[in-house]
Amino acid sequence: MYSEEIEDLLRKSKVKVGDFVAIEKNGNTMEGTIMPNTGDPGILVVKLTSGYNMGLTSDIKIKKLDKEMKKKKPFKYEHDKSKKTILILHTGGTIASKIHYETGAVHPALTPADIVSSIPQLGDLVNVKAEVVSQIWSDDIKSDHWMLYAKKMAEEHSRYDGIILTMGTDTIHYTSAALALMLHNIPKPVLVVGAQRSSDRGSSDATMNLVCAAQFIINGGFAGVGVCMHENMNDDYCLIHPGLHVRKMHTSRRDSFRSIDKMPIARVNMEGHIEYIEKIQQGKTFRPTIVFDNRVALVKLYPGFDYKQLEYYEQNGYRGVILEGTGLGQAPINSVDEFTKDHKKLLDAMRRMSKKMIVAMTSQCIYGKVNMNVYSTGRLILDAGVVPVSMTPETALVKLGWSLGQEKDLERAKKLFLEDVAGEFVDRVDPRAFLN
Amino acid sequence: MYSEEIEDLLRKSKVKVGDFVAIEKNGNTMEGTIMPNTGDPGILVVKLTSGYNMGLTSDIKIKKLDKEMKKKKPFKYEHDKSKKTILILHTGGTIASKIHYETGAVHPALTPADIVSSIPQLGDLVNVKAEVVSQIWSDDIKSDHWMLYAKKMAEEHSRYDGIILTMGTDTIHYTSAALALMLHNIPKPVLVVGAQRSSDRGSSDATMNLVCAAQFIINGGFAGVGVCMHENMNDDYCLIHPGLHVRKMHTSRRDSFRSIDKMPIARVNMEGHIEYIEKIQQGKTFRPTIVFDNRVALVKLYPGFDYKQLEYYEQNGYRGVILEGTGLGQAPINSVDEFTKDHKKLLDAMRRMSKKMIVAMTSQCIYGKVNMNVYSTGRLILDAGVVPVSMTPETALVKLGWSLGQEKDLERAKKLFLEDVAGEFVDRVDPRAFLN
Structure with a gap:
């Protein structure tokens, strides 16, 4: 429900949620569909014909229009030889969502041609080839899709100056880690780009994230896999995060993506101003390794963790488990207290x-290195055969499946897993990157 | 291994790791035990007789002493009627660790009397009653201990001006959440205090955290449960975090504790200067509810999450599961893509x-509210009966066990779980608290 003030306005204007309307504000007129309230009840949300939401206060005039949401002209692609060319692979998600009328929620259905036609800045800057590679929420994107996207990129990168993968934001960091490993040393820039829901501000961050990504591709001289998202709430700069060291840290802010334990690669704005912060070194040999073994899991430990939960992985043919321990890499293995009954059983299971x-x-x-040599419990866990890895739990999960995908033999897979292939291990934590 | 320079110094001084030595630096002499290197190889770490580590560069003289680590005089408690009196409950952990000679790692064994005698500032400030309530690593602290500590506090708080619980840092935020719920409306200040390993700087943060906590107890006019830890790396201020909205965000930094989605309650320094940031309102009726049902789990979701993992909880008599979803509270439930075989089975399991x-x-x-009304997948998960809770996953787990501990009937337990009892629900996210 909207606030009484907004509901009043809707009543007086004789319109309701779902209606296609013309809105007049400060002498300007826009057209769009009235959306149900999901955030601030004092802000009326209107889905504009461009596909993006706008938040409006009650100082507007609303008039119902009898037509449907305007159908847009199909995007007409005209190649300009003077411009660089990028490939946009579209996977689904907020960045290309449109209203799902039945529920009032958004559902992925927009084509990449729609994106490009709605972002003329992109067309001004580069030639675009757009392709739908999946129609899927980011939460449903898993290893099969990572491999599909990586295969596409491995096959096509030489024909373009760079590639943008658009997807929903929730699991961008899992995807970017997978691409960074599978496409290690790719000689072109690959940027994963999403958009956060921004109904609180009534604007979309999709345009800026995409244009900044295109600017970085054509002017950054970068090769490798990064994530391009808002730097802050000011809509001025985007950050290029390293694909293996990035994480979604807020459920809804446009600046929710943050580099973890490493500094971002660069900041870039829509005009193409680029400041490098921390360059990534790539090798010259590009040999895509597009494999993944799904028999891996990520398990978070917590006080009172029931060790029997781990037996599922033992009994169901899993080949690897990432534990998300506490602190430096600890687990509740070694209670010396009278209260704990299952003394050492978690350690036994680990062994x-x-x-x-x-x-x-x-x-x-989330932040900081794992170090299991500091405390006696950590040493016991090490002794049980558990291996410490200083990377985000999400990157570790991806690295594990990727390593096991390459090696049938467990010892060889473990060796690969513990080897720093593409800079995925955090060798030195950058203190500037903490909560920044 | 230490750096060549440090190893040289040790060789020339004819001492090795584990030796008890006298060290001369700038005309001052200290005694302590040479520790193995676990951090910067260029810094020699010496465990002083006070129990704390000191980091030293090679510009020192070392002489082996033939005696053992000095035994300290037992702490003699002298009550001073002009001072306030605090109760320190000691549970184990880094804050009171001493060297574990066999492994070179630390192991909890120091008594509270040792703490107080080694921190004279504390004795100057307050009368102290100290008690060992457990001897346990924080990772092994679970609901039984939370209840033990809460019971002790409920029984004894009226005799003191405040209570400090010292513990290892890894799971402080789980403990503080449990105490905040079990002791909701306690009319005295209860502060959970830990110390991070600080071998990188060669000093301990235990002294400052404890003295700041004592200052806040006697001068803050506060009642309720908070966490007192370093604000930054400057050793100047501590923050008092709300017990239900705090999290360890770095594996090793002394300023690793951060308020999540809420501002800290206050900053305080060792001289007793206090700046309130965000006061917490408590009610007047203190009715401790010291219960917990252990049949709860915390499960992190991720791309490709195998829904069968959830069946363990179904089959083993669990009464509640906290899912740690992606983004606004999403899960890989609804792949519309040809690649996913287990279509909707996760949703079925949830239902x-x-x-x-x-x-x-x-x-x-970690940061931001959950909102499952925005996307169609979130709505489907809501429809399956999953309830969204805007709090950290760690606080949610504690709240769940605590709610189920009070109510045998599931519906009543759910009602209690979804009711904001002690401000545990994040009603309004404070943007200032994001990554701060």
């Missing part, structure tokens, strides 16, 4: 499982 | 389980 699969330790702190 | 237990959704973003 047993480490003989059959790769069991690795990360930290739920 | 089935929601009839038998409480299944709640939080977000792995």
Whole structure:
């Protein structure tokens, strides 16, 4: 429900949620569909014909229009030899959502041609080839899709100056980690780009994220996999995050993506101003390794964690488990207190499982390195065969499946898993990157 | 291993790791035990007789002493009627660790009397009653201990001006959430205090955290449960975090604790200067509810999450599961893509389980509210009976066990779980608290 003030306005204007309307504000007129309230009840949300939401206060005039949401002209692609050319692979998600009328929620259905035609700045800047590679929420994107996207990029990158993958934001960091490993040393820039819902501000961050990504591709001299998202709430700069060290840190802010333990690669604005912060070194040999073994899991530990939960992975043919431990890589293994009954059973399970699969330790702190040598409990867990990996739990999960996908033999897979292939291990934590 | 320079110094001084030595630096002499290197190889770490580590560069003289680590005089408690009196409950952890000679790692073994005698500032400030309530790593602290500590506090708080609980840092935020719920409206200040390993700087943050906590207790006019830890790396101020909205965000920094979605309650320094940032309102009726049902779990979702993992909880008599979803509270439930075979089975499992237990959704973003009304997938998950809760996954887990501990009936437990009892629900996200 909207606030009384907004509901009053709707009543007086004789319109309701779902109606296609003309809106007059400060002498300007816009057309769009009235959306149900999902955020601030004092802000009327209107889905404009461009596909993006606008938030409006009650100082507007509303008039119902008898027609449907305008059908847009199909995007006509005209190649301009003087411009660089990028490939946009579209996977689904907020960045290309349109209203799902039945529920009032958004559902992925827009084509890339729609994106490009609605962002003329992109057409001014580059030649665009757009392709729909999936129609899927980011939450449903998994290893099969990562491999599909990587295969496409491996096949087509030489024909373009760079590639943008658009997707829903929720799992961008899993996808970027997978692409960074599968396409290690790719000689072209690959940027994963999303848009956060921004009904609170009534504007979309999709345009800026896409244009900044295109600017970085054509002017950045970058090769490798990054994530391009808002730097802050000011709509001025985007950050290019390293694909293996980035994470969604807020459920809704446009600046929710943050580099973890590393600095971002660069900041870039829509005019193409680029400031490099921390360059990434790539090797010259591009040999795509587009594999993944799905028999991996990510398990978060917590006080009172029931060790029997781990037995599922033992009994169901899993080949690897990433534990998200506490602090430096600890787990509730060694209670010396009278209250704990299952003394050492978690440690026993770790020891047993480490003989059959790769069991690795990360930290739920998110920031900072894992170091299991500091405390006696950590040493016991190390002794049980659990291997510490200083990377985000999300990147560790992807690295694990990717390593196991390459090697049938467990020891060889473990060796690959523990080897720093594409800079995925955090060797030195950058203190500037903490909560920044 | 230490750097060549440090190893040289040790060799020339004819001492090795584990030796008790006298160290001369700038004319001052200290005694302590040479520790193995766990951080910067260029910094020699010496465990002083006070129990704290000091980091030293090579510009020192070292002489081996033939005696053992000095035994300290037992702390003699002298009550001073002019001072306020605090109760320190000691549970174990880094804050009171001493060297574990066999492994070179630390192991909890110091008594509270040792703490107080090694921190004379504390004795100058307040009368202290110290008690060992457990000898346990924070990772092994679970609901039984939370209840033990809460019971002690409920029984004894009226005799003191405030209570400090010292513990290892890894799970402070789980403990503080449990105490905040079990002791809601306690009319005295209860502060959970820990210390981070600080071998990188060669100093301990234990002293400052404890003295700041004591200052806030005697001068803050506060009642309720908070966490007192370093604000930054400058050793100048501590923050008092709300017990229900705090999280360890870095594996090793002394300023790793951060308020999540709420501002800290106050900043305080060792001289007792206090700046309130965001006061917490408590009610007047203190009725401790010291219960917990252990049949709860915390499960992190991720791309490709195998829904069968949830069946463990169904089959093993669990009464509640906190899901750590992606973004606004999403899950890989609804792939519309040809690649996903287990179409909707995760949703089916959620629906089935929601009839038998409480299944709640939080977000792995850590920051920001959950909102499952925005996307059609979120709506489907809501429709399956999963309830969204805007709090950290860690606080949600504690709230779930606490709610189920009070109510045998599932519906009543769910009602309590979804009711804001002690301000645990994040009603309004404070933008200032994001990554701050």
